[in-house]
Amino acid sequence: MRCLIFGAGDVGTHLARVLAHANHEIVLIDRDADLLRQAEESLDIMTVHGDATHWKVLEKAEAGSAQLVVSVTGSDDANVVAAALASQRGASRSVARVDDPAFFSGEGGLETGVLGIHAILCASRLVSEELLRLVESLEATSVDQLAGNVLQLASVTVSHTGQLLGASVQEKLKALERVHMVGIGRDGQVRGPHEIERLELGDILLLCGRPAPVAHALGRLTGDRLDRKAVIVGGGGVGHQLARMLRGREHRVQILERDRARCEWLSDNLRGIEVIHGDATNLNFLRDEHVDSADYVVAATRADEVNLLVSLMAKDLGVPTTFSLVHRPGYSDIYGHLGIHGTAGRHDVVSKLVAWLFPWKGCRFVGKSPVDGYAILECVLPSGLAKDLTVRDLAFGSDVAIAGIVRQHAQVEWSAATRLEAGDIIAVLAPAQAARELSRRLTQLGGHS
Amino acid sequence: MNRRSVFLLTSYILFLTALFMLAPLGLATYDQAQASQHGFLFAFALTATAATALRWLGRGEPGTLHRKDAIGVVVLTWASLGIFGAVPYLVDGSVADPMSAIFEAVSGFTTTGSTVVADIDSLSRATNLWRCMTHWLGGMGVVVLFVAVFPRLGVGAKHLFRTEVPGPITEGLRPRLKHTALTLWWIYSALTALLTAILWWLDMPFFDALCHAMSTLGTGGFSTRSASVGAFQSASIDWVISAFMLLAALNFGLFDRLIQGRIREVWRDYELRFYLACNAIVILILSVVIAPRHVDIVESLRFATFQTLAVTSTTGFMTEDFDAYPEVARMLLFLCMFMGGCAGSTAGGLKASRVYLLLRVLLSEIRLVAEPNRIVSIRLGPGVVPREVLQDVLIYTCAFLLLFGFCTLLLVAFGLDLVSAASAVVASLASVGPGLSAVGPTHDLSFLPAASKGILIVCMIAGRLEIFALLAIATKEVWRR
Numbered sequence: 019m020r021c022l023i024f025g026a027g028d029v030g031t032h033l034a035r036v037l038a039h040a041n042h043e044i045v046l047i048d049r050d051a052d053l054l055r056q057a058e059e060s061l062d063i064m065t066v067h068g069d070a071t072h073w074k075v076l077e078k079a080e081a082g083s084a085q086l087v088v089s090v091t092g093s094d095d096a097n098v099v100a101a102a103l104a105s106q107r108g109a110s111r112s113v114a115r116v117d118d119p120a121f122f123s124g125e126g127g128l129e130t131g132v133l134g135i136h137a138i139l140c141a142s143r144l145v146s147e148e149l150l151r152l153v154e155s156l157e158a159t160s161v162d163q164l165a166g167n168v169l170q171l172a173s174v175t176v177s178h179t180g181q182l183l184g185a186s187v188q189e190k191l192k193a194l195e196r197v198h199m200v201g202i203g204r205d206g207q208v209r210g211p212h213e214i215e216r217l218e219l220g221d222i223l224l225l226c227g228r229p230a231p232v233a234h235a236l237g238r239l240t241g242d243r244l245d246r247k248a249v250i251v252g253g254g255g256v257g258h259q260l261a262r263m264l265r266g267r268e269h270r271v272q273i274l275e276r277d278r279a280r281c282e283w284l285s286d287n288l289r290g291i292e293v294i295h296g297d298a299t300n301l302n303f304l305r306d307e308h309v310d311s312a313d314y315v316v317a318a319t320r321a322d323e324v325n326l327l328v329s330l331m332a333k334d335l336g337v338p339t340t341f342s343l344v345h346r347p348g349y350s351d352i353y354g355h356l357g358i359h360g361t362a363g364r365h366d367v368v369s370k371l372v373a374w375l376f377p378w379k380g381c382r383f384v385g386k387s388p389v390d391g392y393a394i395l396e397c398v399l400p401s402g403l404a405k406d407l408t409v410r411d412l413a414f415g416s417d418v419a420i421a422g423i424v425r426q427h428a429q430v431e432w433s434a435a436t437r438l439e440a441g442d443i444i445a446v447l448a449p450a451q452a453a454r455e456l457s458r459r460l461t462q463l464g465g466h467s
Numbered sequence: 468m469n470r471r472s473v474f475l476l477t478s479y480i481l482f483l484t485a486l487f488m489l490a491p492l493g494l495a496t497y498d499q500a501q502a503s504q505h506g507f508l509f510a511f512a513l514t515a516t517a518a519t520a521l522r523w524l525g526r527g528e529p530g531t532l533h534r535k536d537a538i539g540v541v542v543l544t545w546a547s548l549g550i551f552g553a554v555p556y557l558v559d560g561s562v563a564d565p566m567s568a569i570f571e572a573v574s575g576f577t578t579t580g581s582t583v584v585a586d587i588d589s590l591s592r593a594t595n596l597w598r599c600m601t602h603w604l605g606g607m608g609v610v611v612l613f614v615a616v617f618p619r620l621g622v623g624a625k626h627l628f629r630t631e632v633p634g635p636i637t638e639g640l641r642p643r644l645k646h647t648a649l650t651l652w653w654i655y656s657a658l659t660a661l662l663t664a665i666l667w668w669l670d671m672p673f674f675d676a677l678c679h680a681m682s683t684l685g686t687g688g689f690s691t692r693s694a695s696v697g698a699f700q701s702a703s704i705d706w707v708i709s710a711f712m713l714l715a716a717l718n719f720g721l722f723d724r725l726i727q728g729r730i731r732e733v734w735r736d737y738e739l740r741f742y743l744a745c746n747a748i749v750i751l752i753l754s755v756v757i758a759p760r761h762v763d764i765v766e767s768l769r770f771a772t773f774q775t776l777a778v779t780s781t782t783g784f785m786t787e788d789f790d791a792y793p794e795v796a797r798m799l800l801f802l803c804m805f806m807g808g809c810a811g812s813t814a815g816g817l818k819a820s821r822v823y824l825l826l827r828v829l830l831s832e833i834r835l836v837a838e839p840n841r842i843v844s845i846r847l848g849p850g851v852v853p854r855e856v857l858q859d860v861l862i863y864t865c866a867f868l869l870l871f872g873f874c875t876l877l878l879v880a881f882g883l884d885l886v887s888a889a890s891a892v893v894a895s896l897a898s899v900g901p902g903l904s905a906v907g908p909t910h911d912l913s914f915l916p917a918a919s920k921g922i923l924i925v926c927m928i929a930g931r932l933e934i935f936a937l938l939a940i941a942t943k944e945v946w947r948r
Contacts, residue, residue: 020642043642051853059534062622064642 025091032365203389252319380457400464475525495593506559532623575601580688580900606685606813688783716780716808783900790907815898
């Protein structure tokens with residue numbers, strides 16, 4: 019597939035690397051010849067020097083024949099213009115990165131069909147969501163994003179210490195709001211919630227839904243206290259959005275920011291969040307602000323060096339868990355070696371979502387399921403479905419558990435009688451070898467045109 | 468340099484070369500030419516054994532190929548080609564000594580076309596096929612062919628490609644280098660097949676047609692006849708080969724654009740226009756200067772066109788002895804040797820684009836004498852040539868001229884006259900083949916002492932790999948891991 023990437027910064031170059039490794043033909047475009055030279059040195063790609071909002075540059079890069087155009091320069095405006103121009107010239111799919119969350123109509127960080135652009139991504143929102151997922155993983159065994167971050171699949175393992183051991187499944191089911199209990203993993207099998215009466219040691223509870231309700235449900239199920247103390251260092255776009263999300267999860271949030279004007283802005287716009295002005299690389303400042311009492315620290319400044327230093331200092335002060343924003347690709351491992359619990363980067367979340375936006379048919383592997391032998395799969399319903407096809411008619415088999423359904427980047431509240439449409443994405447948990455059989459079944463379902 | 472990676476990849480390229488030796492081996496068997504059969508059998512076995520040994524030395528998982536490794540692979544490959552390609556000549560008795568055999572092989576692979584064989588007509592068909600095959604393989608490049616057929620090279624493909632493909636600006640035709648290499652080889656093979664068919668249709672025997680087609684497209688110059696293309700005494704063959712010599716000297720990217728229907732872009736190509744204009748001027752002058760030697764102006768034009776293109780495309784075929792031309796014509800052809808063909812072609816020399824840029828720089832510098840504070844940009848069409856590219860062009864030209872001067876001095880020191888030495892060196896550096904005077908188109912170079920042959924071998928490889936790759940291998944930085 020021929021892919022055009024506008025912007026040879028960290029995100030663009032990382033995306034080029036990921037897509038080139040997946041055997042796609044990459045053309046990288048940037049105004050900075052040095053950045054292009056650096057990218058060319060390490061990647062088997064073609065580069066075009068110029069401004070992606072200029073017709074001549076798009077013509078030279080043959081934007082019209084591209085199957086995918088991704089615009090990830092540092093300028094929101096340029097990204098939208100370039101992606102729209104590429105779409106107008108005939109590019110099959112276009113994606114633009116916009117960092118300002120105010121651009122978006124909803125909270126999802128993903129807008130579709132604006133100005134003919136297939137998808138507009140809010141990179142700061144996506145990376146905040148990824149940091150949030152890491153935070154929520156503290157309360158669960160695992161948390162996975164599904165269907166382009168629309169859904170979250172969380173798993174909790176029943177242990178000696180929690181309040182789940184011996185609990186009635188039906189009672190727990192009743193306590194769930196806007197969250198679907200996909201099943202319970204026991205003895206290497208996923209069983210329906212109605213097949214099991216009481217939870218036993220080692221059982222794995224599988225929950226699926228929008229991220230916020232899932233987080234809420236996790237707190238209720240496990241009985242973990244929700245009022246965790248969070249310290250976010252850096253009040254930029256990511257820090258600001260993460261603070262808002264964490265406030266919604268009933269965490270007590272404190273933001274440390276070096277720029278006084280930004281602190282004032284944050285204080286004006288974030289009710290209920292403590293904004294503190296100061297330099298977080300100063301150890302005395304961290305002590306004065308009792309950062310050591312935090313349950314976790316998220317370092318989200320614009321500089322990798324500061325993030326690394328702050329994470330290490332927080333760890334040294336006794337903060338049990340630290341997370342960090344990473345800007346330069348390939349640094350995550352270093353953070354891991356130094357004992358930082360999790361990292362998230364714009365380059366990584368954008369490339370994952372772009373890869374997800376590639377058109378596909380049938381069934382594809384998303385990740386390993388927490389239940390041994392099971393995989394998380396996403397199935398897209400083909401065109402030519404029978405009229406009035408419902409979830410019941412899917413007949414995927416008894417060993418396949420449906421986690422959730424997504425239609426046009428929105429969650430569908432579903433039951434067995436819910437009607438399905440072509441293009442719906444059904445996230446399932448299925449035995450690892452079942453993918454081919456599911457793809458065959460999907461082809462059968464599409465045979466009614 | 469990661470030696471294991473270098474050995475491993477070179478072993479694959481040698482295996483590929485060994486496979487090509489099977490064609491002349493088959494022909495020698497068919498012709499019952501025992502000496503050639505032994506020669507190619509031995510060469511095949513030796514190349515395959517060497518490849519196996521290198522494969523063993525480079526055993527293990529191949530790592531990512533870096534720039535230094537690519538230089539190692541290309542230089543080791545070209546050195547190996549000279550040695551293993553020479554084995555058939557030595558074993559079947561075509562040449563007398565190992566240095567001459569290596570000279571003939573390097574001259575073949577670098578598409579130079581200088582020969583040490585006095586009587587080409589007496590060579591077996593298999594040997595002649597191999598001589599022309601070496602041109603064909605070396606023309607587009609064995610390493611480029613390897614990039615096209617070998618999977619999983621990643622960014623290493625780019626380093627290998629750039630080290631072997633000549634020209635100041637080597638733009639990829641496709642986003643992935645493997646596809647670019649494949650496209651180039653397809654165009655190259657298709658043009659070779661087309662020329663073979665046309666020559667065959669013009670009553671040239673099929674074997675000669677194939678050999679001349681390979682030699683023409685590789686811009687080599689080896690012929691199956693001692694009198695080269697002149698042996699066929701056919702105006703149509705002369706015109707057709709002239710046309711294909713011109714095509715082979717053009718940037719192969721232009722053919723790709725032509726296939727895609729981007730004709731206007733092809734015509735706007737500054738290098739193409741400059742190259743065509745240079746050729747037209749030289750042909751016109753030559754036609755007038757050599758007119759007294761021919762019966763009419765049409766014949767004069769035919770010979771002038773053929774000899775000019777033979778030199779500017781760095782092929783080196785001949786239909787008549789251009790060394791016997793008047794001094795003006797000889798000097799013109801001598802100067803043309805420096806320029807060579809276009810970047811991205813199979814031709815050698817400084818390349819038309821470099822000469823054009825040099826002239827533009829020269830003109831702008833002259834203007835700056837009057838207005839020293841003025842900032843001048845060199846433009847090509849709508850774009851500006853980056854200053855680094857201009858710097859590279861100047862540095863390359865300097866290196867070319869320094870090497871030319873130094874090697875000429877050495878050849879003169881070894882007893883050759885000045886004109887012969889200078890023309891032999893430039894003809895080797897630019898991969899033209901025949902020079903002037905004692906190394907003219909009707910002479911073979913067997914009389915040269917081994918040391919002189921060695922110097923010319925270095926010149927040929929340096930010219931083919933555009934000097935720096937060969938010089939870089941001598942630096943300790945390349946050998947450092």
